[in-house]
Amino acid sequence: MKVFLISLLIVMSCLFAYLILPNxxxxxxxxxxxxxxxxxxxxxxQSFELKMDWIIENEISLNExxxxxxxxxxxxxxxxxxxxxxxxxxxxxxxxxxxxxLNNRQFKEKIDLKITANGRHYLSIIATSLxxxxxxxxxxxxxxxxxxxxxxxxxxTIDANGKRIFSLKAKSDIK
Amino acid sequence: MSLIGKKMVHFYYKNGSNSQKNKLxxxxxxxxxxxxxxxxxxxxxxGSSEGSSKGSITASEINILPTANAxxxxxxxxxxxxxxxxNGVDTDGExxxxxxxxxSGETVNLKNSNSATASFAAPIVNEAxxxxxxxxxxxxxxxxxxxxxxxxILGGELDGETSTISGQVTFDSINHNPNQxxxxxxxxxxxxxxxxxxxxxxxxxxxxxxxxxxxxxTGYYSFALQGSKEIFIRVRAELRNSSGSRYDISVVNNxxxxxxxxxxxxxxxxxxxxxxxxxxxxxxxxxxxxxxAERAAAPFAILxxxxxxxxxxxxxxxxxxxxxxxxxxxxxxxxxxxxxAEIGEIVTSHFSSTNDIxxxxxxxxxxDEFDKSIIMHEFAHYVEASISxxxxxxxxxxxxxxxxxxxxxxxxxANAFACIASNNPEYRDSFGLEQSTGSxxxxxxxxxxxxxxxxxxxxxxxxxxxxDTENEDNDSISLPFKNIYDVLSKDHVQNDGVxxxxxxxxxxxxxxxxxxxxxxxxxxAQDIEASNLDEFASFETNDGGGAHALPLYTDLxxxxxxxxxxxxxxxxxxxxxxxxxxxxxxxxxxxxxKITANxxxxxxxxxxxxxxxxxxxKSAARPGSKEELSIQLxxxxxxxxxxxxxxxxxxxxxxxxxxxxxxxxxL
Numbered sequence: 001m002k003v004f005l006i007s008l009l010i011v012m013s014c015l016f017a018y019l020i021l022p023n024x025x026x027x028x029x030x031x032x033x034x035x036x037x038x039x040x041x042x043x044x045x046q047s048f049e050l051k052m053d054w055i056i057e058n059e060i061s062l063n064e065x066x067x068x069x070x071x072x073x074x075x076x077x078x079x080x081x082x083x084x085x086x087x088x089x090x091x092x093x094x095x096x097x098x099x100x101x102l103n104n105r106q107f108k109e110k111i112d113l114k115i116t117a118n119g120r121h122y123l124s125i126i127a128t129s130l131x132x133x134x135x136x137x138x139x140x141x142x143x144x145x146x147x148x149x150x151x152x153x154x155x156x157t158i159d160a161n162g163k164r165i166f167s168l169k170a171k172s173d174i175k
Numbered sequence: 176m177s178l179i180g181k182k183m184v185h186f187y188y189k190n191g192s193n194s195q196k197n198k199l200x201x202x203x204x205x206x207x208x209x210x211x212x213x214x215x216x217x218x219x220x221x222g223s224s225e226g227s228s229k230g231s232i233t234a235s236e237i238n239i240l241p242t243a244n245a246x247x248x249x250x251x252x253x254x255x256x257x258x259x260x261x262n263g264v265d266t267d268g269e270x271x272x273x274x275x276x277x278x279s280g281e282t283v284n285l286k287n288s289n290s291a292t293a294s295f296a297a298p299i300v301n302e303a304x305x306x307x308x309x310x311x312x313x314x315x316x317x318x319x320x321x322x323x324x325x326x327x328i329l330g331g332e333l334d335g336e337t338s339t340i341s342g343q344v345t346f347d348s349i350n351h352n353p354n355q356x357x358x359x360x361x362x363x364x365x366x367x368x369x370x371x372x373x374x375x376x377x378x379x380x381x382x383x384x385x386x387x388x389x390x391x392x393t394g395y396y397s398f399a400l401q402g403s404k405e406i407f408i409r410v411r412a413e414l415r416n417s418s419g420s421r422y423d424i425s426v427v428n429n430x431x432x433x434x435x436x437x438x439x440x441x442x443x444x445x446x447x448x449x450x451x452x453x454x455x456x457x458x459x460x461x462x463x464x465x466x467x468a469e470r471a472a473a474p475f476a477i478l479x480x481x482x483x484x485x486x487x488x489x490x491x492x493x494x495x496x497x498x499x500x501x502x503x504x505x506x507x508x509x510x511x512x513x514x515x516a517e518i519g520e521i522v523t524s525h526f527s528s529t530n531d532i533x534x535x536x537x538x539x540x541x542x543d544e545f546d547k548s549i550i551m552h553e554f555a556h557y558v559e560a561s562i563s564x565x566x567x568x569x570x571x572x573x574x575x576x577x578x579x580x581x582x583x584x585x586x587x588x589a590n591a592f593a594c595i596a597s598n599n600p601e602y603r604d605s606f607g608l609e610q611s612t613g614s615x616x617x618x619x620x621x622x623x624x625x626x627x628x629x630x631x632x633x634x635x636x637x638x639x640x641x642x643d644t645e646n647e648d649n650d651s652i653s654l655p656f657k658n659i660y661d662v663l664s665k666d667h668v669q670n671d672g673v674x675x676x677x678x679x680x681x682x683x684x685x686x687x688x689x690x691x692x693x694x695x696x697x698x699x700a701q702d703i704e705a706s707n708l709d710e711f712a713s714f715e716t717n718d719g720g721g722a723h724a725l726p727l728y729t730d731l732x733x734x735x736x737x738x739x740x741x742x743x744x745x746x747x748x749x750x751x752x753x754x755x756x757x758x759x760x761x762x763x764x765x766x767x768x769k770i771t772a773n774x775x776x777x778x779x780x781x782x783x784x785x786x787x788x789x790x791x792x793k794s795a796a797r798p799g800s801k802e803e804l805s806i807q808l809x810x811x812x813x814x815x816x817x818x819x820x821x822x823x824x825x826x827x828x829x830x831x832x833x834x835x836x837x838x839x840x841x842l
Contacts, residue, residue, distance in 0.1 A: 053518050071518070102512070156434035160382045166427075166434035168457065168471035170410070172441040173342075175452040 050074045050081070050127050062115055065094060068123070071108045076129055083109060086124040090117040238316035241265035245310040245322035249386070252339060252399050253299040257326055258388065261291050263312030272313045278323070280306030287418035294418075297328045304328045338449040340375070341397035344368040344390050344410050344438075346475040347459035349545040349610075356613030357605040358545055360461050367394025368457070368475045369482050372413045378405040378442040389415075403446040408455055412436035412474035414482060420489050422497040424481055426474035429503035429516040429533070436474035464609065466538050470506060473544035477502055477534065480550040484596045488558065491660035497561050502532045504544060509537035524549055526556035528565075541606040546613075548593045548602040555592035559585065563663035564789045566674040570750035574616065574632040577625050577719045577752035580675040580727070587634020587676070588663075594618045594635075595642045595656060619645060626702045627717045629724070629752045633701035634676045640697055641683075649700035651693050658687060669788055670710075671812040672728060673757060677712035680705045711759060721745055722832055723753040731758040731815060733768070737838030742819045748828045755823075758815040760785070760839060765809045767842040772817060774800035775834040780820035783837075785813050796820070805842065 051073040074081055087093055097110040115121065156166045246260045263270040275285055275293040281304060283295040293308075306326045313319040348366045352359040370389055373396045377383035385406060386398050400406070412426040412435060427433045440455045457475050460468040481502070488495045507519030514522050521533040524543045532553045534543045543549045559565040567585030572578055578586070594600050600619035606612060616632075618639040623632030640650040641659060666682035667674045680698055684691045684705075698705035707714040711728040718724040723741035731738065743753035762768070772781040772795070782796040785806065792813065795804040798820075819833045 055515070055518060156428070156431040159437075160376075160384050164432055164434040165411075165437045166431045168436060168438045168469055168474075170408075170438045170440045170471065171456040171458055172443075173454040173456065174441075174443060175454075 052125060052127075062118065065112055065114055068111050068113065069108055070111065070125065071106070072127070073106045074127075075105075080129055082128040084126040084128070085111060086126060087113070088122045088124075090115060090121040091123055092116055238314065238318045239265070239267045240318040241268075241270055241312050241314040241320050243310050243312040243320040243322035245308065245324035247324070247386075249324075249326050249399075251297045251326060251328060252397060253297050253328060255297045255397055255399075256391075257295055257297050259293045259295075259308060259310070259324065259326075260387070261293075261310040261312070261322065261324075263291070263310075263314075263320070265312075265314040265318075268315040270312050271315050274311040274313075276309050276311070278307040278309050280304060281328075290418035292417045297326075300328050336401055336447050337399050338445045338447055338451065339397065339399050340406075340408070340443070340445060340451045340453055341395065342408075342453040342455060343394045344371070344373065344396065344455045344457075345394055346457040346479070347461075347472040348476055348479070349459060349461075349472075351545075351603045351605060351613065352611070355611060356603045356615040357607060357609075357611040358542075358613075360459075360463070360609075363459065365456070366479060367392075368410060369394055369479065370414055371475070371478060372411040372415060374409045374411065375400065375406050376409045376439075378407050381407075400445050403444070405442050405444050407442045408440040408453060410438040410440075410455060410457075410475075412438075412478055414478055414485065419493055420485070420495045420497075422485060422495075423499045424478070424485075424497075424502065425500075426477050426502045426504055428505045429521075430505040430507040430519050433501070433503070438471055438475070466506070470536075470544070473504060473536065476544050477504060477550055480547040480597075481554055483547075484551055484554045484558070484592070487592075487596045487656055488562075488660070490655070491657040492562075492664070495562065497558075498530050500530050500532065500557055502534065502550075504534040504536055506536045506538060508533065508535050509540060510535065524553060526553045526560075528560055530557065530561075532557065538610070539608050542610055543604070545610075546604050547597055548590075549604055551593035551596050552589040554596075555589035556585065558592065559588060559663065562660070564668045564670070564674060566789055568750055568755075572631065572750065574630070575624050576631075577627070577629045577721070577746040578631060579750045579752065579755050580628055580677070581673050581755075582750045583629050583631045583634050584675045584679065586631035587636075588638060590616075590618060590631065590635035591638035591642075594639050595659075600639060600643065600645075619643065619647070621647070621649075621700060623701075625719070627719050628676050628703050628712075628715065628727075629719050630701075633703065637676065637680075637697055637701055637703075641694075649696050652690055652697060654687070654690075658683070661686060671788060672711055672759070672814050673786070673816070674789070675712075675727075676703060677705075677708065677715070677727065678710065681708050681710055681712075684708065719746070719752050721753050723756065728757045728759050728814075731760045731837065731839055733760075733762075734840050735838070737771070737773075737836040739834055739836055740817060741832055741834050742817065742822055743832045744822045744828050745830055745832065748825055749823050754818060756817045758817065758837065760808075760813040760815055762808045762810055762813060764841070765807075767805060767807050768839055769803065769805045769842055770795070770815070770837070770839045771804075772802040772835050772837040774819075775836070776800070778821070779833045779835070781817060781835045781837075782820050783815055783817045785815050787811055787813055 052070060054068055054070045085093060085096065092114045093111060094114055095112040099107050099109050101107045156164050159165045241263045243263050244261060249257065251257050259275055261273060263273065273289060273291045275288040277283060277285060281298050281300065283298060283306065285293055285295050287293045306328065308324050308326065310322045311319055345365050346368055348364040349358045349360060350362040350364060368390055369392050372387065373390055374387050375385040375398050377385055385400065388396055388398060390396050414422060414424040416422050426436050428436060438455065438457050440453060443451060443453060457471040459472045460466045460470040503516060505519060508521050509519055510523050511520035513520060516533060524534045526532050534550065535541045536544060565585055566581040568579065568581060570582065572582055572586055590602060594602060600617050602616045602618060604614045618635050621636045623630055623636065626633045638659065641652050641654050642656060644653045646653065662679055662682045667678065670678045672678060680694060684694055695706040702717045704715045713726065715725060715727060721743060723743045729738060729740060740756050742756055746752045748754060772783055774781055777800045779800055780798060781802045783802060784794045785792045793804060793806050795802045817835065817837060822828060
């Protein structure tokens with residue numbers, strides 16, 4: 001009887017956990033919650049390492065189909081990572097191509113999209129790992145301006161001779 | 176990249192660009208306006224010009240005269256090296272000559288007066304002394320024009336209007352740990368940034384260039400400046416020379432739109448009579464366990480290694496002309512399967528025949544900016560492609576492999592060049608966590624496995640021993656680099672076969688008959704037959720243990736029974752020993768010829784290319800087991816290179832031999 005009660009308690013605990021977890025998943029899937037949800041340092045530590053970069057195949061232009069290729073490098077097997085794209089208003093996602101697996105750590109995805117309004121827009125990327133039945137996530141934002149895709153803050157400038165330069169800071173010793 | 180303990184890819188992207196002279200369509204109205212303008216300007220002084228065109232001209236032959244620009248006026252100090260930078264533009268042709276002359280002032284010794292950039296040492300004067308110089312540019316129709324520039328030499332003491340700013344530019348040079356061969360951040364040398372372009376930039380708009388000079392061989396710079404303003408010193412990652420030896424080498428950030436690296440010092444206020452000493456230093460960015468600041472030293476460490484290479488070339492040829500070279504480096508540069516330099520994926524450190532060198536910068540994995548051997552190795556590929564003829568097909572390789580003889584020579588030469596330029600037989604490549612480990616080889620050890628003409632270690636060892644002064648068993652030779660350079664730049668460009676250690680030694684012996692026996696001894700120590708050497712190495716007996724390695728060249732006789740030639744992947748595929756076979760076709764009568772190659776087995780696919788002194792004349796590379804080509808050939812010695820397509824296109828293929836019959840008939 002004692003054994004039966006203990007077993008029943010374990011089963012009930014598992015059932016309780018099962019009922020709770022889907023709720024937290026649904027919260028994470030909620031787009032509004034995602035944006036505002038803070039990621040604590042301890043949570044961040046648990047998350048996987050994921051690097052992201054992107055290239056475009058055409059210049060981003062208004063009301064035309066443009067293609068972005070997003071490259072990922074993960075500390076986890078790519079098979080347990082789910083990628084979602086969340087555009088800000090002004091970006092319309094037309095198609096997400098099948099994932100191309102480069103190796104067990106790197107993969108890439110292509111997105112066809114259209115910019116429907118002038119100005120600066122963002123394409124957020126939410127990567128979710130399902131490792132150990134726990135969801136952790138990472139977000140990235142790709143800034144998109146009509147006419148070009150800005151990879152990141154452009155640190156290079158043009159000098160007086162029309163040459164593009166990348167400035168490094170020197171240690172100066174003045175006497 | 177490197178050879179030792181690491182695989183390398185060597186790219187060859189052939190450009191199809193031609194430098195064709197532009198033809199100008201002359202607009203008569205525009206021409207009339209220009210002629211009128213020239214007549215008006217002919218009466219003006221100060222940099223406008225006196226145009227002249229020799230002989231009488233007719234309307235259909237009118238030449239638009241070039242324009243001449245003698246550069247900015249400068250104020251300099253006594254003993255300072257003054258560089259006169261001129262240029263000319265010809266809208267209907269090209270500039271064919273430059274001539275600098277001194278018009279007035281204390282006479283100076285003008286160097287390189289027949290090029291766009293001339294120089295002289297400023298004489299010592301008691302008071303500010305102006306010197307006037309005139310630049311004459313001449314176009315390809317003998318039309319000429321002139322420009323003037325004034326250089327003011329300051330007296331012994333500063334006058335009331337002038338300030339000076341001078342100092343030394345240095346960088347952190349990380350040395351290698353002699354045991355682990357990685358980088359030793361406890362062992363940093365402060366080295367001068369030599370011979371690079373340095374500028375004074377107006378700080379108000381951070382753009383206007385106030386003055387330009389070059390650092391000296393000890394890293395010093397100096398400027399004399401007028402007025403009061405805020406400026407900063409900018410050091411550009413550029414090595415340039417436009418007279419005597421000619422080169423234009425820059426280090427760019429391929430991750431940032433190929434921007435040129437510049438090192439900017441802090442802003443400083445200059446005012447009359449101030450004499451400022453400003454030393455500028457590029458730090459490594461290393462914090463003790465990682466790079467936690469920008470790696471400013473890296474571009475200058477790369478240029479420092481290349482400067483040693485340039486000096487070596489100048490020792491052999493004071494007028495060496497090198498094409499423009501870009502070295503692409505950034506911390507994002509990492510190894511990859513595909514080449515996407517814009518996002519830092521560069522496969523590995525390598526030279527591309529677009530005249531680009533790519534170097535790894537991926538911290539804790541593999542960085543090469545302080546690996547002088549790697550930088551010089553890649554620069555050597557650029558040198559061979561520029562001043563000589565590189566026949567190497569590139570591809571993965573290592574020092575333990577048996578390679579196609581073209582690849583073995585190209586990589587062996589690059590290893591030897593790195594050791595010769597650094598005057599050090601030790602070759603190191605750092606990598607790993609904190610860059611703390613690395614690979615090492617000493618070219619003077621002469622103990623490579625798989626010795627022979629197909630091994631890059633053997634080739635490198637021979638070439639280094641030809642130069643070095645540390646002679647050991649079988650090595651009694653110490654030649655100036657010029658002797659090596661001459662074979663590369665004069666003989667290898669004319670070689671009928673493919674360039675290999677055999678062609679190199681063959682021509683070296685012809686040029687240096689007095690040491691012929693010593694050369695043979697050196698080669699023999701690496702299992703290479705050179706005592707009885709002809710252009711096509713007919714007497715070589717070392718087959719490397721391969722069934723289809725010898726003879727190196729087979730004579731392909733016209734209208735005779737087809738030859739049976741074998742290829743093999745027993746030492747690997749793509750670029751290894753016996754993947755390619757070489758045939759010589761001696762054409763004594765011009766005409767149309769038909770060349771056929773048939774595979775013994777239907778699954779094999781013969782391809783061949785016909786070369787004349789290294790240039791591809793024709794390729795036959797259709798799918799299938801039979802290849803046939805009709806071609807018009809003039810009198811000459813042609814080299815036909817045969818391969819099995821499936822041998823070289825499948826990196827995993829190994830241990831298979833293929834037989835082909837190949838013949839030629841005159842049509």
